Amino acid sequence: MANILVVDDELGIRDLLSEILNDEGHTVELAENAAQARNARQRARPDLVLLDIWMPDTDGVTLLKEWRGTGQLTMPVIMMSGHATIDTAVEATRIGAQSFLEKPITLQKLLKAVEQALVRENSARRPVMDGVEAPAAAPAIGGTSELTVEAAMTGGHSLPTAIDLTPQGQQVFELDKPLRDARDAFEKAYFEFHLAKEGGSMTRVAEKTGLERTHLYRKLKQLGVDLSRGRRGSISSA
Structure with a gap:
């Protein structure tokens, strides 16, 4: 299982992604902006980052460039956005993002993207055997609506036991x-x-x-x- 950093300025999305990934056995840390993401990256290297593009302080693509320029892009990054264009997605993958998920994010595509990114990362960490290195997988772009990531969920109330x-x-x-x-x-x-x-x-x-x-x-x-x-x-x- 992996340590995953989720960076998104929407509380409901952070909470829901955290619940889903925790349920899959991962350890999740949350950040609501680029400043918190930087601090989390400095404290410990996450195995994977889910990074929103549109954020109020610094956008995700700029943060991705910053990490690449300072040598901190040592973990796979999956970009997320509900408003990005194809050009933005292509730019993010060119900079170094593993894949791109379009909001609303489907459960199947989220888990598949996470699994593929972690598999690529584990393959990259594997020592070269017999002088042959496994080729790196190409980044993927995808995401259509099936599981809507909502901003909030209704609270429960106690029911008389039956x-x-x-x-x-x-x-x-x-x-x-x-x-x-x-x-x-x-x-x-x-x-x-x-x-x-x-x-x-x-x-x-x-x-x-x-x-x-x-x-x-x-x-x-x-x-x-x-x-x-x-x-x-x-x-x-x-």
């Missing part, structure tokens, strides 16, 4: 309740079951339940599902 666990682990529902409460109780049990079954991986739960990642996060928060329960049980298998 589920008891028997010693055999079977779920018992109280049917003498309003339909909405009974349905929420069932949905909470349903998602808790899949979280436990998938070891707390939101990616696999999203695939199993057929929900987009952002919708799934909002749903779990609304139902008051403890997202840490599945992760605690999955540490040994990570």
Whole structure:
């Protein structure tokens, strides 16, 4: 797993990317502007940087040039933007960015870009064997809308419990309740079951339940599902 620096001036995007990458087992550090990104880069070299182009103090392309000019571009960088042109994307990859993601960022393209960048980085660090060095992969440009990175997610509220666990682990529902409460109780049990079954991986739960990642996060928060329960049980298998 990798140490990833996410640089974006939008709080909702930083939080969502952090949740997704943490769920994949990565360690994530957040920066909301170029100044914080510089400090994070100086403290420790990240394995990968996700860098927004449009930021209020210094734009991402300028920061990328700065890192390259000072010899600090020693890690793969994935550029992100919802307004950049093809020319901007080409310039960023020419400077040294590994790839470019267009906002809104899809879950599949995010995870694929991260995986490819880390694979390239690991290949580059590998010692040359028998005098043959593996060729570097070309940068990629992509990104279309499927998983929308939203600015905020609704908070959850406590619901009256409608589920008891028997010693055999079977779920018992109280049917003498309003339909909405009974349905929420069932949905909470349903998602808790899949979280436990998938070891707390939101990616696999999203695939199993057929929900987009952002919708799934909002749903779990609304139902008051403890997202840490599945992760605690999955540490040994990570």
